[in-house]
Amino acid sequence: MVKKEWLTWAGAAVVAVGVMFPLYNYWLDTNRTRTPIISPMQRAYPEAVAIMQAKCFACHVPDVEKPWYYPLPGAHQVMQADIDEALGKLNMEEAFGREPASVPDSMLVKIEKVLKKGSMPPLKYVALHWSTRLSDHDTAVLTQWLSDLKARKAETMAVWYPGVDVNHMTWRNQPVWPVPTRVPTDPKKVALGQRLYFDTRLSGDMTVSCASCHGLNKGGGDRLATSTGIGGQKGPINAPTVFNAVFNHKQFWDGRAADLVEQAGGPVTNPLEMGATWPQVLTRLKADSQMVAEFKAVYNGAIEPAHIQDAIAEFEKTLVTPDAPFDRFLKGDASAMNDKAKAGWALFKSVGCINCHGGVAMGGNTFERMGLYHDYFADRAGGKVTDVDMGRYNVTKVESDRHKFKVPTLRNVATSYPYFHDGQVTTLDEAVRKMGHYQLDRELTDKEVAELVAFLQSLTGHYMGTPVDQLK
Known part of the structure; x- marks a missing residue:
């Protein structure tokens, strides 16, 4: 009882x-x-x-x-x-x-x-x-x-597509939009910025330029796992492509730069990259009468860091790569992609790749955790976690940002190898398989991988009328 x-x-x-x-x-x-x-x-x-x-x-x-x-x-x-x-x-x-x-x-x-x-x-x-x-x-x-x-x-984006009725865009309700043919810029700033982009005087030993790590003939990067700076020093992280960077919400893998202007100043004084000081750079440029005249014409003032960064950023805004087969497909040309690439696009959406790789650049707008379903870092060769592996956490110090990185653009991805922030993956096939495993908790079949790779290959656009994979 x-x-x-x-x-x-x-x-x-x-x-x-x-x-x-x-x-x-x-x-x-x-x-x-x-x-x-x-x-x-x-x-x-x-x-x-x-x-x-x-x-x-x-x-x-x-x-x-x-x-x-x-x-x-x-x-x-x-x-x-x-x-x-x-x-x-x-x-x-x-x-x-x-x-x-x-x-x-x-x-x-x-x-x-x-x-x-x-x-x-x-x-x-x-x-x-x-x-x-x-x-x-x-x-x-x-x-x-x-x-x-x-x-x-x-x-808001209609300004990028002049002559197109915003209410009748064939891609309006798609999660991805075509790369516009151009972004509004100041031509004089662009010309000056282009000169500075290729100018080695911005580095400490005058051997490294912006283009050294972000070569337009190398998919906008350098095709190295991590970049080589002055004195042969190796950086800790893979160089992201400069192509279509204008569409990124923030710059760098960890998003520490708010925009292209802020980003342009970072490498100049980074001791592992260009390793210069601003006084060094200013002294060199001010000794160049043509450069002095250009800065006066463009900025109506003296050469200074803010103007250098602004000009480089203005040039980088022009590095858009429209007219990929996928762009033409989005605009209504069904013949622009083959059947395998079309199947890859459908799969890209259905398995969840689109959850992170949306927008014009198909990336660059959010920070996502590397290893969402499985521990990428434990499985990586050596299993050692480095400071840069902390990702967005290094900027925010918010625990939930640990191992989060800015989602890389997939535009021209077939030309911008190696892949991931650590540059440890050299082929699209391997990158697709690893993304399926670590980010989607899905072991993709050989057929699915082939279709997704075919789709990714359709994302190679044109720069100034030349296919990105044919730039010299």
């Missing part, structure tokens, strides 16, 4: 606890203070943002208020693992801090996919957070929000 009574009380306690946590979470979810971290988006879409704050941010934004039981042994480990996984797949904070028209295509693709599947929030989360299930109304609001963002993006 006592045992039966004890079991009854024990069962009641279990039920009470089982109900208490969801009830507490319901109260917390509906009363949690919402930090206004995304003011541009909030002003434009208050209802959509309110839904995401209530039902998405707990896992997809760092440092959101946690429930009282979060520090408890067991609970902490389980919850933090779920949060780390969520932030690894989608961190809404940085992307949503932008103006609505500049939210990355890749992020829109991820959200649209889970809305259609009804897979978020996951059931195990909803079981403890009753208020977070997306209602039909929520889904409708977010779907309309996505549609509006795409329309805003189209209107």
Whole structure:
């Protein structure tokens, strides 16, 4: 009798606890203070943002208020693992801090996919957070929000496609857009910047130029695992392509430069790269009467670091590579790609490559974790993790940014080997297989790899009318 009574009380306690946590979470979810971290988006879409704050941010934004039981042994480990996984797949904070028209295509693709599947929030989360299930109304609001963002993006980007009606672009609703034939620039700055880009006087020993590590005849990089700087020194990371860098949200693998102007100054004073000082560089350039005259004509002033960086950046804006077979396909030419490449494009979307490689450059807009499903660094030869392997974490010091890197552009990818931030992969075939394994948790078949490689080969564009793989 006592045992039966004890079991009854024990069962009641279990039920009470089982109900208490969801009830507490319901109260917390509906009363949690919402930090206004995304003011541009909030002003434009208050209802959509309110839904995401209530039902998405707990896992997809760092440092959101946690429930009282979060520090408890067991609970902490389980919850933090779920949060780390969520932030690894989608961190809404940085992307949503932008103006609505500049939210990355890749992020829109991820959200649209889970809305259609009804897979978020996951059931195990909803079981403890009753208020977070997306209602039909929520889904409708977010779907309309996505549609509006795409329309805003189209209107903003229309300037890149003169003569094309923004409302009748064949690619308007695609997650990837064709590379525009040109980006608005100042011709005088471009001419000066081009001279500086190839000028070795910007390096300490006058042997290295920007083009040494970012050769236009080498896919915009140097085709080395890591670059060689002054004195034969080896850098710690692979040189990303300079082609189409204008479309990147931030520059460098870790995003430490906000734009091309800031990026242009980094290598000049980096001791492993160009190893100069600005006084050295200025003294050399000021001794060149033609250079002095050009700076006066372009900037109406003296030669100074800010003007040097600005001119180089202006030249780099011109390094766009339109008219790839895939671009022509997007514009309506069905014959521009062969059947294998078309199958690769369909596979690219269906298996999830498009989740990160969207937008004009097919990359460059978000930071993603290297080794999302498996430990890339443990499997890498030697298994040693270096400082640069920390990626975005080196800039933000946010734990969820550890091992995250700016997604590289896939434009001209067949010409910009070796691959990944460490330059450890030399062929597209191997790169595709590793991405399938580490980023998609999928072991791609030989047929799938061949189709994806065929598609990637269709991304080689033209620079100044010449195919990138034929530049001399």
